[in-house]
Amino acid sequence: xxxxxxxxxxxxxxxxxxxxxxxxxxxxxxxxxxxxxxxxxxxxxxxxxxxxxxxxxxxxxxxxxxxxxxxxxxxxxxxxxxxxxxxxxxxxxxxxxxxxxxxxxxxxxxxxxxxxxxxxxxxxxxxxxxxxxxxxxxxxxxxxxxxxxxxxxxxxxxxxxxxxxxxxxxxxxxxxxxxxxxxxxxxxxxxxxxxxxxxxxxxxxxxxxxxxxxxxxxxxxxxxxxxxxxxxxxxxxxxxxxxxxxxxxxxxxxxxxxxxxx
Ligand code: 13P
Numbered sequence: 001x002x003x004x005x006x007x008x009x010x011x012x013x014x015x016x017x018x019x020x021x022x023x024x025x026x027x028x029x030x031x032x033x034x035x036x037x038x039x040x041x042x043x044x045x046x047x048x049x050x051x052x053x054x055x056x057x058x059x060x061x062x063x064x065x066x067x068x069x070x071x072x073x074x075x076x077x078x079x080x081x082x083x084x085x086x087x088x089x090x091x092x093x094x095x096x097x098x099x100x101x102x103x104x105x106x107x108x109x110x111x112x113x114x115x116x117x118x119x120x121x122x123x124x125x126x127x128x129x130x131x132x133x134x135x136x137x138x139x140x141x142x143x144x145x146x147x148x149x150x151x152x153x154x155x156x157x158x159x160x161x162x163x164x165x166x167x168x169x170x171x172x173x174x175x176x177x178x179x180x181x182x183x184x185x186x187x188x189x190x191x192x193x194x195x196x197x198x199x200x201x202x203x204x205x206x207x208x209x210x211x212x213x214x215x216x217x218x219x220x221x222x223x224x225x226x227x228x229x230x231x232x233x234x235x236x237x238x239x240x241x242x243x244x245x246x247x248x249x250x251x252x253x254x255x256x257x258x259x260x261x262x
Contacts, residue, residue, distance in 0.1 A: 004211065004212060005211075005212060005213075005214050005236045006041075006042070006043065006044050006214075007042075007043045007044070007214075007230060007236055007237045007256075008043075008044045008045075008046065008170065008214050008216060008236060008237035009043060009044070009045050009046070009226075009237050009238055009240065009250075009253055009254045009256075010045075010046045010047075010048060010071065010099070010133065010172070010216065010218075010237065010238070010239045010240065010244075011045075011046070011047045011048060011240050011244025011245075011250055012048045012073065012101065012104070012218075012239055012240065012241050012244060013047065013048060013049050013050065013053075013073075013244060013245060014050075014073070014106070014241060015050060016050075016245055017049065017050070017053065017245070018050075018052070018053065019052055019053045019055075019056040019057075020056075022049050022050075022053035022056055022057050023056050023057070023060055025245075025247065026047065026057055026060055026061070026066070026068065027060065027064075028247045029047075029068070029247050029250060029251065030064065030066045030068065032247050032248065032251040033045070033251055033254060033255075036251055036255055036258075038251070038254060038255055040067040042257065043237075043254055043255075043256070043257065044069060044237075045067075045068055045069065045254045046068065046069030046070065046071050046098070046099055047068055047069070047070065047071065047244070048071040048072065048073050048099070048101060049070075049073075050073065051072060051073065051074075051087055054070065054072060054092070054095050054097060055095060057070060058070055058095045058096050058097075061096075062096070069098050069099065070095075070096060070097050070098055070099075071097060071098065071099035071100060071101065071133065072087070072092045072097050072099070072100045072101070072130075073100075073101050073104070074087070074100070074101065074102075074104075074107060074121075075087055075088070075089045075092055075100050075102070075121055075124055075125060075128075075130070076088055076089070076121075076124065077117065077120035077121045077123070077124045078124070079124070079127070079128075088124075088128075089124045089125055089127065089128030089130055090128050092128065092130060093128045093129050093130060097130060098130065098131060099130065099131045099132075099133050099170065100121075100125050100130045100131075100132055100133065101132075101133050101135060101172075102118055102121045102122050102125060102132045102133065102134050102135065102159070103118040103121075103122075103134050103135045103136060103155065103159055104135045104174075105135065105137055105174060105176045105179060106179075109176075115155060115158035115159065116158075118134070118155070118158065118159045119158055119159050119160070119161045119162045120162060122134060122159050122160065122162065122163055122167075122169070123162035123163050126163045126164075126167045131168050131169065131170060132159075132169055132170070133169075133170040133171075133172055133216075133239070134156065134159045134160075134169055134170070134171050134172065135172045135174050135218070135239070136151075136152040136153075136155040136156050136159070136171065136172070136173060136174070136197070137151075137152055137155075137173060137174040137175045137176050137178075137179075137218075137219070138150075138151035138152055138175055138176065138177075139151075139176045139177060140176070140177040142176075143175070143177070148189065148192055148193055148196075149192065149193050149196035149197075152173055152193055152196070152197060153196055153197060153200045156171060156197055156200055156201075157200060157204065160204055160205075165204060165205040165206065165209065166205065166209060168213075169213060170213070170214045170215075170216065171197050171201075171213065171214070171215045171216065172215075172216040172217075172218050172239040173190065173193050173194055173197060173215065173216065173217055173218065174217075174218035174219050174239060175189075175193075175219050177219075178218075178219025178220050179218070179219050179220070179241065180220070180241060180242060181219075181220055182220050183220060184219055184220035184221060184225055185217065185219060187228045187229050187231065187232050187235070188232075190217040190229055190232060190235055191232035191233070191234055191235060194215045194217060194232070194234040194235050194236075195233075195234040197215050197234075198210050198213070198215055198234050201213055214236040214237055215234055215235065215236055216235070216236060216237040216238055216239050217229050217235050217237075217238055217239070218238060218239030218240065218241070220242075221238045221239075221240045221243060221253065222240075222243045222249060222253070223243070223249050223252035223253050223256075223259075226238060226252075226253045226256040226259070227256050227259040230256050238253065240253060
C-alpha cells in the first residue's frame with residue numbers, strides 16, 4: 001500500500017440503529033478501539049449513521065473527544081427551499097459532518113438516482129465543504145456484458161461532471177452483486193477495478209490528485225477478509241455495511257493491520 005494515503009474504514013449503517021441505539025453503539029465502539037489500543041493516526045474510521053442520529057453522535061464525539069469521523073448517508077442536490085423531506089449539505093456541515101455517501105447502489109436502484117442526480121449531489125457536497133464518498137459499481141449483468149471496469153469507471157467520470165478537477169473526493173468501488181450477498185469480490189478483482197478507477201482519476205484530475213485520493217472496496221467485507229483487500233496497492237480502505245453494526249467485528253476491521261501478514 002502507498003503510505004501517503006491513510007487507510008479509511010467506513011461503516012455504512014444503512015437504515016439501522018435509532019439515535020439512542022447509536023449513542024450506545026458509538027460509546028461501545030470508542031471503548032473497544034481504545035481497549036485494543038488502536039492508533040487512530042494510522043487508520044481513519046468513520047461511521048455513517050441515519051440522518052436522525054447525526055446530532056446525537058456528533059454531540060457524543062465532541063463531548064468525549066472521540067477520534068471517529070462522521071458521515072451522512074445522503075444529501076439534497078439543493079441548498080434550501082421547498083424540497084420536503086430533503087436534507088441540505090449546509091445542515092450536515094453545521095453538524096460537523098465530514099463525509100457524505102453519494103451514488104450508493106441502493107439509492108441508484110431503489111430511488112432511481114441516475115448519473116445526473118449523482119453529479120449534482122457531488123457538486124452540492126463540494127459546495128458545502130463535505131467530502132463526497134462516491135459509490136460506483138457494476139451489477140452481475142453489467143459484469144457479464146461489459147467486463148469488470150467499464151461501468152464503474154463511466155459512473156465515476158459522470159459523477160465528477162460538475163466539480164473542479166481538484167475537488168476532494170473518496171471513491172468506493174462496490175460491486176452490486178457483492179453487497180449484502182456474503183460473496184465478496186476477490187482481492188484481485190477489487191484491485192483491478194480500483195486501479196482502473198485511479199487511472200481514470202489520473203486522466204480527469206492529474207497524477208497528483210489520483211495519487212492522494214482514497215479508493216475503497218465495499219461488498220461483504222468482514223474481519224476475516226479485510227486484510228486481503230488492504231494488501232492490494234490500489235485498495236485504500238473499505239466501505240462496510242452489515243459488519244459495521246457489530247462492535248467487535250468493526251473494531252477488528254479497523255484494526256486490520258494487527259491481522260497476520262499485513
Ligand atoms: P455489506 O458490507 O453488508 O455487503 O454492504 C456493503 C455496502 O453496501 C456498504 O455501503
